[in-house]
Amino acid sequence: MPTAPSTAPDTPYLTVDLDILERNLQRGAEDARERGLVLRPHAKTHKVPELGRLQLEHGAVGLTLATVSEAEIFADAGFDDIFIAYPVWPSESRAARMRGLAERIALRVGVDSVESAQALGAALQGAPVEVLVEVDSGHHRSGVQPADAGAVAVAAARAGLHVVGVFTFPGHSYTPGGGERAARDEASAISEAAEALISHRIDPTVRSGGSTPSRAGSDSTVLTELRPGVYVFNDAQQVELGTCSFDEVSLTVQATVVSRVGHDVIVDAGSKALGADRAAWATGFGRLPELPDARILALSEHHATVRLPEVETVPELGTMMRIVPNHVCSTVNLADEFFVVRGGAIVDTWEVAARGANS
Amino acid sequence: MPTAPSTAPDTPYLTVDLDILERNLQRGAEDARERGLVLRPHAKTHKVPELGRLQLEHGAVGLTLATVSEAEIFADAGFDDIFIAYPVWPSESRAARMRGLAERIALRVGVDSVESAQALGAALQGAPVEVLVEVDSGHHRSGVQPADAGAVAVAAARAGLHVVGVFTFPGHSYTPGGGERAARDEASAISEAAEALISHRIDPTVRSGGSTPSRAGSDSTVLTELRPGVYVFNDAQQVELGTCSFDEVSLTVQATVVSRVGHDVIVDAGSKALGADRAAWATGFGRLPELPDARILALSEHHATVRLPEVETVPELGTMMRIVPNHVCSTVNLADEFFVVRGGAIVDTWEVAARGANS
Incomplete structure (x- = not known):
């Protein structure tokens, strides 16, 4: 642990106001709790274990991260429940690292195609990794179309993976006035994808969404989990x-x-x-x-x-x-x-x- | 020193092709030498002492850097001739760090106003730091207008600083077709600023310019020194x-x-x-x-x-x-x-x- 300096360093440097940070943590936690949603904040925003622990103390059930190496660093720091919200490609060495992680923490990862589900299932060799199918809710980045989520879930299950649900990132919330529309799209896409899993007799227990600009509108009748990241700090955007x-x-x-x-x-x-x-x-x-x-x-x-x-x-x-x-x-x-x-x-x-x- | 891995890491990662790098180093050195210009490449591009040493081996007289902390790291790695091409503000702690650097390496820094020249002179307390007056040649960032370079040089000299010349960054070269025009503006601004120093009986021994997109047009009848940075790697720009x-x-x-x-x-x-x-x-x-x-x-x-x-x-x-x-x-x-x-x-x-x- 670094110790606190007695004086500020030379500019430029970053400061975090602890009072404001704590209010943001509290508000984020209350928002989710009041609506019956689980909070699994995205820690790629801060990358700081101390701050991740504050998120858990404020009621987060675990953390979201973007990469296997981020997950390794947080696992080393004692975090035991991590979702890598990314269609991780299981190259030989990355798959070995994921199997290593699965031995010591509860690990979830994303898949967004039949091919990646098959590759992941083969590469994980039965390691206890939970899988969420990523759905495109309008941001048009990674993620399958909601109607195709069932096929991906089936492929994942056949490849030996434990499919627990669906997730999306409604990133088109990052445009003026876009938050509410993105939240509606999120609900619609997650609802359709969840139905697609159910029609294949796979239970979409986890229905995860959320972004900082859309979270106020996230539909708690559809979602079970929110993954905002920026809310701890906020920014000019x-x-x-x-x-x-x-x-x-x-x-x-x-x-x-x-x-x-x-x-x-x-x-x-x-x-x-x-x-x-x-x-x-x-x-x-x-x-x-x-x-x-x-x-x-x-x-x-x-x-x-x-x-x-x-x-x-x-x-x-x-x-x-x-x-x-x-x-x-x-x-x-x-x-x-x-x-x-x-x-x-x-x-x-x-x-x-x-x-x-x-x- | 890190040792070479036997296999590539997981993506994403950066590679540098040594053959292409060496050709770029050689071409950059030849370009300057053929035109009778000194090469003082900007090492903020690479931040790597090994690469800075290759630049010196290819005939660079020293390095350019952007910050005091970069200069400290390169001085620690054995570099003994560094120009911080920036109007460094001498806060109490930063001035102390600059005095420390001046005790162990040949150090040059930029000034671009009468006030900063006065503050720098007072803060450096007679430490042997050479000063170049920064001139705006059309990029409109930091730098005085060429006609005002004389007043800044006089203020610096009166504040006890050793003024050795003028410099500019013709950054408006970073636009399609802008390289040639930026090189002409560079020559014009440096020429006028050098005259301004001479009219105040200060010898502009160093007349420094250069950017990767403009360097082909840099006027060797006006300049004495080039400071390209990106040329070692190049990029999509x-x-x-x-x-x-x-x-x-x-x-x-x-x-x-x-x-x-x-x-x-x-x-x-x-x-x-x-x-x-x-x-x-x-x-x-x-x-x-x-x-x-x-x-x-x-x-x-x-x-x-x-x-x-x-x-x-x-x-x-x-x-x-x-x-x-x-x-x-x-x-x-x-x-x-x-x-x-x-x-x-x-x-x-x-x-x-x-x-x-x-x-």
């Missing part, structure tokens, strides 16, 4: 989608003004600190909670160009500024650690233990 | 700008097909492996050298959606595919190591020693 306010953003990047031209300032947090994510509908490359009308017009690796409103006084060189990154999952994956703050003081540092764990 | 061919791309990301829908395949290298950079003029989120007409239409953290031309056979699940990332500096900064390949076999691994060194 969530602010601009209307999912949260700046007061609900717990993670920010601390930066320093290094240059000034007119009403533009350059700060030292560029794409290597903030991440380069920018959706078509985003107003810039991040936001400044203290200057809500400022916009980050341009981003280089170590420069962010912030345009201030004409009415603002241009800050002096050396001034510290807080930036809310566009997509916090990418931001965290650039950092080796972040600084945990309570009441403005650094009280702890958390290592981003699963940073870069893509395989 | 360079291919699409016409700066290089696929055969000159030395770094690629190895990925696996995990899902298929029609003529789209999903591979397991997403934004956390490739980086999310996408210029407005880019045709997608990266390119596939073996399938030059394919396009990466969408990128999630662990998914890239590749649209294949109708004439192509859709590859089987589990097929390995090579991806050229859009912006290799961002890609490298996501990885802890890369695998060095010669003749298709992994012969070494290089740690990305300065990964995440943003401060």
